[in-house]
Amino acid sequence: MKFGSISLRPQFLVLLFVLTILRRVSPDSxxxxxxxxxxxxxxxxxxxxxxxxxxxxxxxxxxxxxxxxxxxxxxxxxxxxxxxxxxxxxxxxxxxxxxxxxxxxxxxxxxxxxxxxxxxxxxxxxxxxxxxxxxxxxxxxxxxxxxxxxxxxxxxxxxxxxxxxxxxxxxxxxxxxxxxxxxxxxxxxxxxxxxxxxxxxSHGSGLGWFGILMVIILCLYGGYILAGSVYRYFFLHVRGIDVIPNLEFWASLPHSIQSWFQSLVRRFRGPSHSYRSSYSPVNF
CATH class of the missing domain: 2.70.130.10 (Mannose-6-phosphate receptor binding domain)
Incomplete structure (x- = not known):
């Protein structure tokens, strides 16, 4: 490599790079x-x-x-x-x-x-x-x-x-x-x-164990989506939104969570008024 009229050899450039690193990590910093x-x-x-x-x-x-x-x-x-x-x-x-x-x-x-x-x-x-x-x-x-x-x-x-x-x-x-x-x-x-x-x-600062757990779960989920999408795109030749793995499951997940939550509420609160009034009393 030439810089103007001066020729710089690769060995000199490597040496200069190493010296720069050593200067930055010097114990006297x-x-x-x-x-x-x-x-x-x-x-x-x-x-x-x-x-x-x-x-x-x-x-x-x-x-x-x-x-x-x-x-x-x-x-x-x-x-x-x-x-x-x-x-x-x-x-x-x-x-x-x-x-x-x-x-x-x-x-x-x-x-x-x-x-x-x-x-x-x-x-x-x-x-x-x-x-x-x-x-x-x-x-x-x-x-x-x-x-x-x-x-x-x-x-x-x-x-x-x-x-x-x-x-x-x-x-x-x-x-x-x-x-x-x-x-x-x-x-x-x-x-x-x-x-x-x-x-x-620092009182109350930090994520805490629950926050760390949620970060780990989100990272695993993101890695799963990314790896699955790459595999489906390059190996299965899937295109469009279908490249997301298990798309039907993820699309139905919000409705499934809503149904599960409503079922849980009914279990603790008992039958609703509208549910009881849907039956007519029978006299014998």
Missing amino acids: VPALCELSVKDKSKAYYYSLASPLRKFPHGILSEDGYYKVATNGTVLWFQLCGSMIFNHDPPMCVDCKDCGGSTHCGMGCSALVSNQIDGYPVCTTLGRPSSTVLDVLDKKSPNMGIIVKMTNTGPKHNCSLSVSVICNSNGVQGPQTLENLGFCDYKTELKHPLGCAKIIN
């Missing part, structure tokens, strides 16, 4: 990482951290490319539901090879922490986008917010970062506190409108 649905009694709570809002077109993702919080000489950078991007002020620390390397430090992971060790800032990768897991803050009050947890499996230690996204419909408040839960396990929080769930009242 933002929608897959940022959605959570929780059902509680008659309500369903739905979170979508990547959904754009009028004031936040990128959803909960920081427009700077990262969130940053520092306390007691420890500096934490992280991004929710994706990898970090540093257009300015990149991390300057040692041992950043598993998160972008020295030239792109911080751009190969979703959470990175820097600690002062022997006077040098040493970096530790805390999480990657593909390891992101979402859960509600409080099982009893699912609308309070969610926890975004990301992890990283290192050669010596398994590290993690938990970010509490608290519901705040009034605006955004970035991370201000940082808590060390272990050797390389940290916790912080921020407030965001996307921490508020969309509540769907």
Whole structure:
């Protein structure tokens, strides 16, 4: 195949098609990482951290490319539901090879922490986008917010970062506190409108068992009519309305149902007045 003056081989087209599919099903896909649905009694709570809002077109993702919080000489950078991007002020620390390397430090992971060790800032990768897991803050009050947890499996230690996204419909408040839960396990929080769930009242919704049964019956009936019509048309060479299988039965079915219903009514109500008056009394 030629496109203008460029010749495109079939192998190249197949490769391009496969790469497109892999890109769409990538485990780092933002929608897959940022959605959570929780059902509680008659309500369903739905979170979508990547959904754009009028004031936040990128959803909960920081427009700077990262969130940053520092306390007691420890500096934490992280991004929710994706990898970090540093257009300015990149991390300057040692041992950043598993998160972008020295030239792109911080751009190969979703959470990175820097600690002062022997006077040098040493970096530790805390999480990657593909390891992101979402859960509600409080099982009893699912609308309070969610926890975004990301992890990283290192050669010596398994590290993690938990970010509490608290519901705040009034605006955004970035991370201000940082808590060390272990050797390389940290916790912080921020407030965001996307921490508020969309509540769907599911009470009484759904088809129920009777509705599902009726759908199955209708599907079987439709399949029977379709298969029978195809068979009669192509193999028996029947044309017109007679192509419908058992046409006489289906045509008489409404009358048969009506007669059965009337018979059932007479059985429970007894003979009607007109039925009784059709006989004349006999005197002996």
